[in-house]
Structures are given as C-alpha cells and as structure tokens.
Amino acid sequence: xxxxxxxxxxxxxxxxxxxxxxxxxxxxxxxxxxxxxxxxxxxxxxxxxxxxxxxxxxxxxxxxxxxxxxxxxxxxxxxxxxxxxxxxxxxxxxxxxxxxxxxxxxxxxxxxxxxxxxxxxxxxxxxxxxxxxxxxxxxxxxxxxxxx
Amino acid sequence: xxxxxxxxxxxxxxxxxxxxxxxxxxxxxxxxxxxxxxxxxxxxxxxxxxxxxxxxxxxxxxxxxxxxxxxxxxxxxxxxxxxxxxxxxxxxxxxxxxxxxxxxxxxxxxxxxxxxxxxxxxxxxxxxxxxxxxxxxxxxxxxxxxxxxxxxxxxxxxxxxxxxxxxxxxxxxxxxxxxxxxxxxxxxxxxxxxxxxxxxxxxxxxxxxxxxxxxxxxxxxxxxxxxxxxxxxxxxxxxxxxxxxxxxxxxxxxxxxxxxxxxxxxxxxxxxxxxxxxxxxxxxxxxxxxxxxxxxxxxxxxxxxxxxxxxxxxxxxxxxxxxxxxxxxxxxxxxxxxxxxxxxxxxxxxxxxxxxxxxxxxxxxxxxxxxxxxxxxxxxxxxxxxxxx
Numbered sequence: 001x002x003x004x005x006x007x008x009x010x011x012x013x014x015x016x017x018x019x020x021x022x023x024x025x026x027x028x029x030x031x032x033x034x035x036x037x038x039x040x041x042x043x044x045x046x047x048x049x050x051x052x053x054x055x056x057x058x059x060x061x062x063x064x065x066x067x068x069x070x071x072x073x074x075x076x077x078x079x080x081x082x083x084x085x086x087x088x089x090x091x092x093x094x095x096x097x098x099x100x101x102x103x104x105x106x107x108x109x110x111x112x113x114x115x116x117x118x119x120x121x122x123x124x125x126x127x128x129x130x131x132x133x134x135x136x137x138x139x140x141x142x143x144x145x146x147x148x
Numbered sequence: 149x150x151x152x153x154x155x156x157x158x159x160x161x162x163x164x165x166x167x168x169x170x171x172x173x174x175x176x177x178x179x180x181x182x183x184x185x186x187x188x189x190x191x192x193x194x195x196x197x198x199x200x201x202x203x204x205x206x207x208x209x210x211x212x213x214x215x216x217x218x219x220x221x222x223x224x225x226x227x228x229x230x231x232x233x234x235x236x237x238x239x240x241x242x243x244x245x246x247x248x249x250x251x252x253x254x255x256x257x258x259x260x261x262x263x264x265x266x267x268x269x270x271x272x273x274x275x276x277x278x279x280x281x282x283x284x285x286x287x288x289x290x291x292x293x294x295x296x297x298x299x300x301x302x303x304x305x306x307x308x309x310x311x312x313x314x315x316x317x318x319x320x321x322x323x324x325x326x327x328x329x330x331x332x333x334x335x336x337x338x339x340x341x342x343x344x345x346x347x348x349x350x351x352x353x354x355x356x357x358x359x360x361x362x363x364x365x366x367x368x369x370x371x372x373x374x375x376x377x378x379x380x381x382x383x384x385x386x387x388x389x390x391x392x393x394x395x396x397x398x399x400x401x402x403x404x405x406x407x408x409x410x411x412x413x414x415x416x417x418x419x420x421x422x423x424x425x426x427x428x429x430x431x432x433x434x435x436x437x438x439x440x441x442x443x444x445x446x447x448x449x450x451x452x453x454x455x456x457x458x459x460x461x462x463x464x465x466x467x468x469x470x471x472x473x474x475x476x477x478x479x480x481x482x483x484x485x486x487x488x489x490x491x492x493x494x495x496x497x498x499x500x501x502x503x504x505x506x507x508x509x510x511x512x513x514x515x516x517x518x519x520x521x522x523x524x525x526x527x528x529x530x531x532x533x534x535x536x537x
Contacts, residue, residue: 005285006285008283010279010280010282010283011274011279011282013172013174013274013276013279014169014170014171014172015170015171015172015175016276016279038394039395040394040395041392041394041395042276042277042279042280042392042395043276043280044174044175044178044214044276045175046175046178046214046215047216048192048213048214048215048216048393048394049216049394051182051185051191051192051193051215051216053178053179053182067299068295068296068298068299068302068399069295069298070291070294070295070297070298070346070347070348070349071344071346071347072285072287072291072346073343073344073345073346073347074287074343074345074346075285075287076287076288077285077287079285080285080287083285086285088284088285088286088291088295088346089295090295090397090399096395096396097394097395097396098392098395098396098397099280099395100280100281100284100286100523101284102284102285113298113299113302130283
C-alpha cells in the first residue's frame with residue numbers, strides 16, 4: 001500500500017530550524033549533549049539529563065525497532081480520517097530515543113512490537129519533511145515484508 | 149501551621165535579554181531556571197517542586213519533561229501577573245508541609261518578538277513536545293493510551309478480555325446510579341464486540357464523554373468539628389509528573405509509582421488497609437497500570453488482578469469506582485479527578501448506593517491522572533479516612 005497519509009507542516013520553533021531543514025534533505029538529526037554525550041529527544045538545545053546548554057547536532061542512523069504502536073480506526077483529523085486505518089507508533093532509534101511517528105509502506109495488521117524499521121521522509125512542501133518509518137528489509141531477524 | 153520562618157528564597161535570576169527572536173518560550177524557561185539554580189548553588193537534579201503559569205505549556209507537565217525534572221510537588225496556579233507571588237507562597241507552604249525541599253518557579257514569554265515575527269510566543273505558544281507529537285494523527289487521548297496497552301500486552305501478556313473486566317465491573321456499579329451516562333450492565337463478550345477505535349482499545353475500553361462538573365469543600369479541623377455533616381479526613385497525599393525522560397519513555401507504568409508511596413507513607417497505612425479505591429479510568433488500561441503502580445499487585449499482574457470480580461463492590465477484593473466511574477458514569481470536561489474524590493467521600497460517609505456500599509468503609513484512596521500515560525502525565529494520590537480514622 002502506498003502511503004496516503006497527510007503531510008502537515010510542523011510548527012517551526014527557532015531552535016529546530018536546522019532539524020526540519022535537514023529532513024527536507026533526507027537527514028534525521030539528533031541533538032547530542034556535548035558534556036554528558038547522551039542523544040536528546042525531542043530536539044532541544046538543553047540536556048534534560050545533566051542540565052547543560054552545550055549541545056550540537058549529529059545525524060542519526062535512521063534505523064530502529066517498533067517499541068509500541070496502535071492501529072487507528074477512528075479519527076477526526078482532516079487528512080488522517082481519509083487514510084484510516086493507519087499506524088501511530090513509537091520507534092526506538094538505534095541511538096536510543098523512542099520517537100513518535102507513523103509506520104508506513106506495510107499493512108497495518110503486519111506491524112508488530114520489535115519489528116525493524118528504517119526512516120523515510122515525506123515532503124511537507126514547506127521546507128521540511130516528516131520522518132516516518134517503513135519495514136527494514138536489510139535488518140537481520142524476523143521481518144514483515146514491505147508491500148507497495 | 150504557619151509558613152513563617154519555614155522557607156527562604158535562595159536563588160534569583162533575571163534573563164539579560166529584552167528581545168529574543170530566536171528561541172522558544174520553553175528554552176527561556178530552561179535558561180532562567182538554570183540561572184536561578186546556579187545563583188543558589190543548586191542543580192536541576194535538586195529540584196523537587198515546580199511552579200509555572202498556564203502559558204508554560206500543558207500546566208507544569210511540558211516544562212517538567214523539557215527540563216528533566218523529577219517532582220513530588222507541582223503547581224500551575226494562574227492568576228495573571230500575580231501568579232509568581234502566589235507561587236512563592238504556595239512553595240513556602242509546600243516546604244513547611246514537608247512536600248518539597250527545593251522549589252523552582254519560572255516565567256518566560258516573548259510578546260515583543262512574537263508580534264514582530266509571527267512566531268509562537270507571548271502568552272502561551274507551542275511547546276516542542278506537542279509539536280513533535282502533533283504530526284502523526286494522534287486521534288484524541290485514545291491513541292496514546294492504546295500504545296501503552298500494546299506495550300503492556302507485549303511485556304506482560306495482558307489481554308483484551310482482562311481489560312474488559314474493568315469495564316464490566318464499572319457497568320455493574322453504574323446500574324445503581326440513576327445519573328450514570330451508561331446504566332446497563334455489560335459482559336466481557338459485549339465489550340470485546342464493541343468497535344475497535346485504536347487497537348487494542350475498543351469503544352467500550354474508553355470512558356464516556358460527558359458535560360458536567362463537581363466541587364469539593366476542604367476545611368480546617370476546627371470548622372469540621374463544628375459541622376453537623378460527617379467529613380472525610382485527609383490522611384495522605386502524593387503527586388508527581390511522569391514524563392518521557394529524554395526519549396526513554398516507558399509506557400508500562402504511570403506516575404502513581406511516585407505519588408502512591410508518598411501518599412501511603414504520609415497516611416501511615418498500607419494497601420491492605422484500603423477499603424475502597426477510586427481509580428482514574430479514562431480507559432481500561434489506565435486502571436490496570438495504576439493498580440499495579442499503587443502496589444495493589446505486582447507490576448504486570450494487573451490484568452490478572454482484575455479477574456473474578458475483584459473490583460466489584462461490595463464483596464470484591466478491592467471495590468472500585470462504585471459510581472460507575474468515568475467508564476460508565478461521568479467524565480466531566482474530559483477530566484475525571486473530582487468525581488474520584490466525590491465517590492470516595494460518599495463511601496466513607498456510608499452514602500454510596502446500598503448495593504455498592506462497602507461495609508465498614510474507613511479508609512479510601514482516590515487517584516487522579518492527567519495528560520497521557522502514552523507520553524507525559526500528572527499523577528496524584530489521595531488517601532482519606534473517616535473522621536475518627
């Protein structure tokens with residue numbers, strides 16, 4: 001199934017300009033603490049682990065696994081309500097953070113916890129792209145085959 | 149109790165800039181917090197109480213998450229420009245009462261820059277937590293709670309039929325409440341046959357959506373003594389914000405792991421002493437996780453704990469939500485906390501419906517949840533007793 005999900009443009013806070021600009025170029029950035037080294041999610045120029053403001057961007061691998069998910073069968077959100085059923089999930093990135101996203105390019109009923117996924121970008125038309133995830137056929141282990 | 153001499157202001161910080169076009173309100177909150185903590189010689193990890201106004205985000209929840217605070221006292225009293233003076237007073241009360249050792253109060257806003265640039269700023273404005281989670285078709289609260297349920301099922305083998313038992317118990321109680329929105333007893337099979345909303349949660353795993361409200365009067369012991377009406381004694385209380393913990397969120401537990409033990413400790417009672425519980429029941433999974441986190445059963449055992457009519461009054465092991473709860477009776481303004489306290493007081497007064505009145509009910513617990521167990525949440529536990537408890 002090809003994605004039919006809408007691509008709403010994010011509200012762009014000043015400190016996430018670079019993050020969203022990178023998504024338009026097919027890159028998923030992670031903010032990292034220069035003092036304690038942890039990746040920071042959601043992106044912010046402040047480390048909630050050690051309290052440091054010394055942080056900088058690094059590029060994420062774009063790979064992860066499904067931590068949890070839900071198949072949404074009822075929705076009143078314009079764009080999404082026309083795309084039912086769809087999958088909202090938390091993906092645990094290889095770098096550690098669990099990020100909210102959609103799982104796309106597979107049947108909703110084929111999504112399982114622990115499934116390897118990789119990032120895909122859907123252009124919002126506003127200088128940014130939404131980071132969504134599809135099954136990763138290159139990962140080792142049990143896979144759900146992507147369908148298109 | 150007086151706060152005189154019971155609290156001191158140890159750190160102050162005024163942001164040095166007067167035009168801040170390139171930062172969010174959230175960042176400015178964090179910057180002034182860091183400045184005041186440095187002035188006091190303290191760090192973020194020392195803070196156990198947080199105060200902010202209504203423009204900081206979703207009450208105190210957004211900034212607690214942003215700054216990684218681990219809290220046992222929160223307050224977002226909104227009285228306009230006087231809010232922060234009020235907060236000092238509330239912080240002193242909290243400290244005098246032993247609820248806090250280090251309280252942080254912050255204010256941030258960018259009305260000058262927001263007016264010029266059209267960026268969110270000024271009074272309110274988007275916080276990054278909501279931006280990064282507002283893009284994916286979260287369809288109301290159910291989507292986040294459904295993801296918590298999926299993970300709970302994955303880790304502990306919890307089943308949809310076990311979740312359904314929670315709704316069934318609530319419905320058995322609601323049949324005696326002539327004001328309940330849903331008054332017909334349900335079976336597990338009927339719950340499982342209701343339409344899927346956001347898997348694994350079905351329509352009947354969800355609370356009702358109702359108008360309405362509630363109120364509480366809290367008085368001093370002196371006033372209570374002179375009243376003819378029976379009162380419920382406040383025995384213990386705990387509160388916290390549980391958040392995403394820098395992207396390491398764990399959806400299998402709630403803030404009750406912090407608020408519960410503090411309430412039990414203050415009340416000087418244990419789970420075995422509790423005769424009745426009002427458990428926030430926005431969804432069936434909310435009840436299962438909360439019961440575990442309050443220590444009524446081991447983590448992961450909640451699905452099995454609710455079987456065999458455990459929650460059904462008057463004879464179940466732990467009678468709950470005898471008004472029918474949010475699942476069947478009422479969830480006014482999409483916020484169920486006040487009805488939880490109201491039914492606990494009815495039980496302690498012996499004024500619940502006779503069919504669901506717990507015999508000799510002397511100690512009751514009411515637990516409230518705010519926000520979402522699927523991301524970040526407020527949590528508060530209240531333990532009440534009869535007048536002579």
